[in-house]
Amino acid sequence: xxxxxxxxxxxxxxxxxxxxxxxxxxxxxxxxxxxxxxxxxxxxxxxxxxxxxxxxxxxxxxxxxxxxxxxxxxxxxxxxxxxxxxxxxxxxxxxxxxxxxxxxxxxxxxxxxxxxxxxxxxxxxxxxxxxxxxxxxxxxxxxxxxxxxxxxxxxxxxxxxxxxxxxxxxxxxxxxxxx
Amino acid sequence: xxxxxxxxxxxxxxxxxxxxxxxxxxxxxxxxxxxxxxxxxxxxxxxxxxxxxxxxxxxxxxxxxxxxxxxxxxxxxxxxxxxxxxxxxxxxxxxxxxxxxxxxxxxxxxxxxxxxxxxxxxxxxxxxxxxxxxxxxxxxxxxxxxxxxxxxxxxxxxxxxxxxxxxxxxxxxx
Numbered sequence: 225x226x227x228x229x230x231x232x233x234x235x236x237x238x239x240x241x242x243x244x245x246x247x248x249x250x251x252x253x254x255x256x257x258x259x260x261x262x263x264x265x266x267x268x269x270x271x272x273x274x275x276x277x278x279x280x281x282x283x284x285x286x287x288x289x290x291x292x293x294x295x296x297x298x299x300x301x302x303x304x305x306x307x308x309x310x311x312x313x314x315x316x317x318x319x320x321x322x323x324x325x326x327x328x329x330x331x332x333x334x335x336x337x338x339x340x341x342x343x344x345x346x347x348x349x350x351x352x353x354x355x356x357x358x359x360x361x362x363x364x365x366x367x368x369x370x371x372x373x374x375x376x377x378x379x380x381x382x383x384x385x386x387x388x389x390x391x392x393x394x395x396x397x398x399x400x401x402x403x
Numbered sequence: 404x405x406x407x408x409x410x411x412x413x414x415x416x417x418x419x420x421x422x423x424x425x426x427x428x429x430x431x432x433x434x435x436x437x438x439x440x441x442x443x444x445x446x447x448x449x450x451x452x453x454x455x456x457x458x459x460x461x462x463x464x465x466x467x468x469x470x471x472x473x474x475x476x477x478x479x480x481x482x483x484x485x486x487x488x489x490x491x492x493x494x495x496x497x498x499x500x501x502x503x504x505x506x507x508x509x510x511x512x513x514x515x516x517x518x519x520x521x522x523x524x525x526x527x528x529x530x531x532x533x534x535x536x537x538x539x540x541x542x543x544x545x546x547x548x549x550x551x552x553x554x555x556x557x558x559x560x561x562x563x564x565x566x567x568x569x570x571x572x573x574x575x576x577x
Contacts, residue, residue, distance in 0.1 A: 244412065252415045277548050312533035312552045312574055314516025319550070319574060360577070375575065386484040390575030 269295045271399060273309060279377035279387055280320050282351055294399035302373060307401040310375065310392050318398060321389065325374030330365040333357050336380060352381035373397065435525040439557055440517055442564040443530065446471045447512045454508045465500045469493050473560055478569040482549060509539040528564065530555040
């Protein structure tokens with residue numbers, strides 16, 4: 225009769241399974257992959273933001289949370305009507321504005337109405353507008369440069385002197401808001 | 404335990420320790436950039452005040468804030484709905500801060516994303532940052548929130564980093 229002896233597997237303590245898994249090497253690789261994916265996702269695909277202020281109301285309310293996608297802005301490009309995040313000295317504080325004018329266009333605001341290359345721009349997203357809005361101050365339409373985007377907030381019932389708007393360079397636009 | 408497990412854990416531990424060390428490097432060995440950052444954070448704290456601040460505390464706080472500027476300081480900031488505010492020297496600055504204390508119940512100033520550049524001798528610093536100010540007025544409709552980009556120039560003065568000039572950076576062109 226042949227007798228064979230096999231060593232009983234040494235049980236892995238439960239705390240080690242909880243801490244580093246059954247195979248620590250695989251766990252380490254998974255962990256690194258997860259960190260890398262999370263970093264890439266929050267850097268390029270989805271950036272969480274919290275809206276502060278009323279310049280984009282009523283569409284965007286004070287305290288509301290939204291997502292910005294730099295990737296979508298790269299893939300689709302920036303189009304008229306997109307709501308974009310404009311970087312300041314970094315990403316912690318950004319302006320949220322709507323793109324009204326695109327590179328190469330002539331833009332002006334007369335008594336609250338926006339004209340692009342001389343034609344009135346329909347703006348269905350506006351609820352109210354004040355006739356006090358006029359831009360540029362010299363009364364002449366502004367020709368946007370090859371990297372320039374004219375951006376304004378949606379709350380045009382606000383007095384224009386209390387509302388920050390103007391021309392943003394493409395390098396300042398981080399991404400667009402995902403609906 | 405399988406062969407190779409111990410080296411894997413060691414490698415992960417070393418990586419984690421290296422990351423923790425890198426993240427906390429400014430705490431263990433603060434450089435000049437970190438001192439500039441600390442000076443600006445102190446300034447933001449000294450300019451901010453709460454609703455229950457008494458007059459003596461306000462005078463002490465404002466004196467501390469003014470002391471963070473050089474005697475020849477100049478400030479030129481553009482604020483929405485207010486216009487351009489120009490301040491030259493510590494006396495004007497003190498008066499401005501006193502006026503802010505009279506007008507507002509609460510002001511919270513915070514600095515974000517400072518980009519610090521030092522000169523070769525680490526005697527001057529140029530800082531590009533974003534400031535947010537949240538104010539609660541003493542009267543109705545005086546509350547407000549502003550986010551503005553600034554350029555700060557600081558210089559080492561009697562061993563301390565003091566603000567020499569402040570200018571607004573326009574995020575959007577007109």
